[in-house]
Amino acid sequence: MLIFPAIDLRDGQVVRLVEGDYDRMTVYGSDPLAVAKAYMAAGAEYLHVVDLDAAKDGEQKNLAVIQKLAAESGLRLEVGGGVRDEESARRYLDAGVSRVILGSAAIENPQLMESLAKQYPGKVAAGVDARNGFVAIHGWKTITDIVAYDFVESLPGRGIGTVIYTDISRDGKLQGPNIEAYQRLSQIKGLDIVASGGVSSAADVAALAKLNLYAAIIGKALYDGRITLTQALDAAKIR
DSSP states (O other), rough: EEEEEEEOOOEEEEEETTEEEEEEEEEEOHHHHHHHHHHHHTTOOEEEEHHHHHHSSSSSTTTTHHHHHHHHHOEEEEESOOSSSSHHHHEEEEEEETTESSSSHHHOOOOHHHHHHHHHSSSEEEEEEETTTTTEEEETTTTEEEEEEHHHSGGGGGGEEEEEEEEEGGTTSSSSOOOHHHHTTTTTTTTTEEEHHHHOHHHHHHHHHTTOOOOEEOHHHHHHHHOOHHHHHHHHTOO
């Protein structure tokens, strides 16, 4: 299983939110490239980036930072936040990003998701955020009546090969991932599952690795020193 260390960007800084709440934000650094290079030195190959400014207001204020990360970090980037149309997706891809993530747009405009997946094969992922089994959109503020599992199950038929699945109730709380949900999701054929939210220890990583998931994202646990990237990478090899 791959490990994607996470960098959330706001005003060019490295931050983390709790349950997506902008009022519950911690700043962890002012140099995203230095953070990314440290992850590279520790053995990472990929980086998960969220542009929180773009997610909030649609303006890709951190595009120059993301371009620099793609060009100079030595890591392959997947980026989400504010991808609401073809133009915003193209900007990220033109900046050197390996994969863009559609969140709310994947739910509200599946035609856009399918169109982008055809234009950029393998470079488009869906980000599915769930609370109590239902899809949440608009920065997790709106809970829909869409069953998260059913939506994820539909993705391979829509040309999507990767999904980042986040259990909102676990995000930023270091309470462990929702193993039951990922166990079920892992049975879906033709889809790479990326676990996000709650990973706080090597044991959590190992539990996810045993499900044969594609990858796990780790953010707050790294910044708070609960686990090192080296420990996470080692645990991800467990079968």
